[in-house]
Amino acid sequence: MITAERKPLEELIEFIRPYKRILLLGCNECVTVCAAGGRKEVGLLASGLQMALLKSGSNIEIRQHTLERQCDPEYVEELVPMLDGAEAIMSMACGCGVQQLAGRFRDKPVFPAVNTKFMGASERQGVWAERCQGCGNCLLGVTGGICPIARCAKQLMNGPCGGSTGGHCEISDDVDCVWQLIWDRLKALGQTERYLDIMPAKDWRPAGGSGPRKIIREDLAE
Amino acid sequence: MEKFEPVIVAFCCHYCAYTAADMAGSQRLPYPANVKIIRVPCSGKVDALHIIKAFEKGADGVYVAGCLEGDCHFKNGNERAARRIAYVKNYLEEIGIESERLEMVMISAGMGQRFAQTATEITEKIRALGPSPIRTATAL
Ligand code: SF4
Ligand code: SF4
Numbered sequence: 001m002i003t004a005e006r007k008p009l010e011e012l013i014e015f016i017r018p019y020k021r022i023l024l025l026g027c028n029e030c031v032t033v034c035a036a037g038g039r040k041e042v043g044l045l046a047s048g049l050q051m052a053l054l055k056s057g058s059n060i061e062i063r064q065h066t067l068e069r070q071c072d073p074e075y076v077e078e079l080v081p082m083l084d085g086a087e088a089i090m091s092m093a094c095g096c097g098v099q100q101l102a103g104r105f106r107d108k109p110v111f112p113a114v115n116t117k118f119m120g121a122s123e124r125q126g127v128w129a130e131r132c133q134g135c136g137n138c139l140l141g142v143t144g145g146i147c148p149i150a151r152c153a154k155q156l157m158n159g160p161c162g163g164s165t166g167g168h169c170e171i172s173d174d175v176d177c178v179w180q181l182i183w184d185r186l187k188a189l190g191q192t193e194r195y196l197d198i199m200p201a202k203d204w205r206p207a208g209g210s211g212p213r214k215i216i217r218e219d220l221a222e
Numbered sequence: 223m224e225k226f227e228p229v230i231v232a233f234c235c236h237y238c239a240y241t242a243a244d245m246a247g248s249q250r251l252p253y254p255a256n257v258k259i260i261r262v263p264c265s266g267k268v269d270a271l272h273i274i275k276a277f278e279k280g281a282d283g284v285y286v287a288g289c290l291e292g293d294c295h296f297k298n299g300n301e302r303a304a305r306r307i308a309y310v311k312n313y314l315e316e317i318g319i320e321s322e323r324l325e326m327v328m329i330s331a332g333m334g335q336r337f338a339q340t341a342t343e344i345t346e347k348i349r350a351l352g353p354s355p356i357r358t359a360t361a362l
Contacts, residue, residue, distance in 0.1 A: 009316040
């Protein structure tokens with residue numbers, strides 16, 4: 001999923017201070033799962049903003065709504081009747097959702113309420129960790145299902161580096177050395193010979209190195 | 223200014239704190255009428271949203287009362303509640319509401335005396351803090 005964290009209230013207040021009526025929008029997908037921008041967080045933020053502004057003597061009307069998905073035009077269309085009178089939109093979706101709104105409603109200022117962090121997985125309740133950087137040419141098939149792009153601080157293709165100590169990455173004892181994890185896993189799979197293959201330097205063009213990426217499925221595209 | 227009477231919302235878990243409130247009643251132990259009790263199945267059921275909404279609607283103080291440590295009828299609902307309270311306290315500070323206005327307390331079913339005493343202490347603490355800034359701002 002795409003993970004996110006709410007921005008500090010202070011920053012959000014500055015965004016909306018000039019307005020009297022805003023629409024605060026959540027998204028039912030990733031940001032709901034990582035407890036950053038779902039229906040509940042929309043409620044919490046609306047109350048928080050309302051109270052903080054009330055304290056400084058201003059009153060604002062905050063309408064709340066949560067879309068099934070903010071990154072899909074058909075759901076975004078639902079908002080048309082709701083935007084009447086709203087001077088600005090604040091979105092709790094990831095950056096994709098925010099941009100979808102900005103593209104659709106060109107005359108309304110749109111503000112992000114969260115900082116979009118990374119593509120990650122849940123390690124346990126309340127803990128999410130980075131797992132993939134969308135490099136466009138997945139290596140997991142040869143690295144024992146463990147990603148050296150997203151999880152090695154140096155993105156080494158043939159690790160580990162000399163800093164790997166006792167299973168930890170040299171950047172911090174709290175970070176596993178992903179190359180240690182890869183080696184342990186290859187051993188468990190009986191595939192240690194894989195480790196001897198030198199991986200060539202990675203072509204970063206599919207990873208975004210040659211500009212913004214797009215997928216076009218001819219059979220689906222209209 | 224007329225005398226300030228704080229409004230305090232107490233979320234009490236059914237199995238311990240609420241039973242303790244009952245116990246306080248049957249023992250004829252007085253506690254301040256400022257405390258408005260809301261019974262919940264478990265303190266872990268109390269959501270950040272319930273607490274924030276209570277403040278938004280004018281509460282001067284809120285507390286969540288669960289079972290003693292290790293005694294939760296739903297295993298660890300009270301520990302979860304305690305962590306959630308710590309989280310909401312930070313959010314209150316961000317909003318500009320003193321975090322002392324929110325507390326987590328643990329009371330077992332037999333502790334009628336402790337229930338009454340806690341209710342009195344929290345009421346006095348909130349009385350000393352004065353009306354919540356939200357209540358003050360809404361009254362303007
Ligand atoms: S190798 Fe690339 S696509 Fe595969 S998990 Fe790592 S970053 Fe993602
Ligand atoms: S210690 Fe391991 S994870 Fe850290 S930079 Fe070196 S190879 Fe990468």
